[in-house]
Amino acid sequence: MNASIARYRWLALSSYVGLLIWVILWQFATDYSELSVHFKIVFYVLPLLFPLLGIIKAKPYTHAWANFVLMWYFLHSLTQLYVAPEQRLWAGVELALASLAFAGCTLFARHQGRALGLGLKKAKEQQQD
Template sequence: MPRQPRFYRVLTQLCYWPLLLFVVLWHTLLQDPDSVSLPLPLALLFWVLPLLFPLPGLVKGKAYTHAWFNFILMFYFLHALTTLYTHPSEFWLALVELLLTSGAFVGATGYARYQGRAQGLGLKKQRQD
């Protein structure tokens, strides 16, 4: 894998924007009408709002935002895995969500790691006396 922060930033962007659009489309147009459990406004609030929290930091390229963005991505990762198992009718939708989430996770992790090092950020090692 490359050790350039730019590669990981591009990977994050290439997966984040389609993921955001895909989540909106899934819960508005693509969802099986028989599996609807929440009213549309509540579903959009629940599924889209968490993806909007890191938006300013992701656009600005902040390493710290990329790092904590992974915690939000785990919500979508688990949703995709659960849907793959429990809703065979939405298999392809869940697979797309899983791939986009995984790509964003790898990109955000790599960017936070290498950009953080380039900026001199990181955990300080404790002195051993």
């Protein structure tokens, strides 16, 4: 893995783990929400745990589909910025971490996938095979 790919991996891993920690702190250390603990675990923490092992193991495919999970937190933070002024700091940090994780996962998946020779074949290449 070359240096630029290693930087993308570091960005993806650190911001993803940071987002996980931040969401746990926000949902369990503050009294902003009246939701049950089970609801918070299922809807805020559990989705981030699904791709975590693949991100830790530096799998490009997992980094790529982790972006679908990250969109939930991106939308959640934008919604909270708009509707809950008292939570703007929490939502702003969540937005920043989700955006950084999205960028890191995208860049790592693209560049590491190319380095490993992974990817989708173009229609022209499929017709030739």
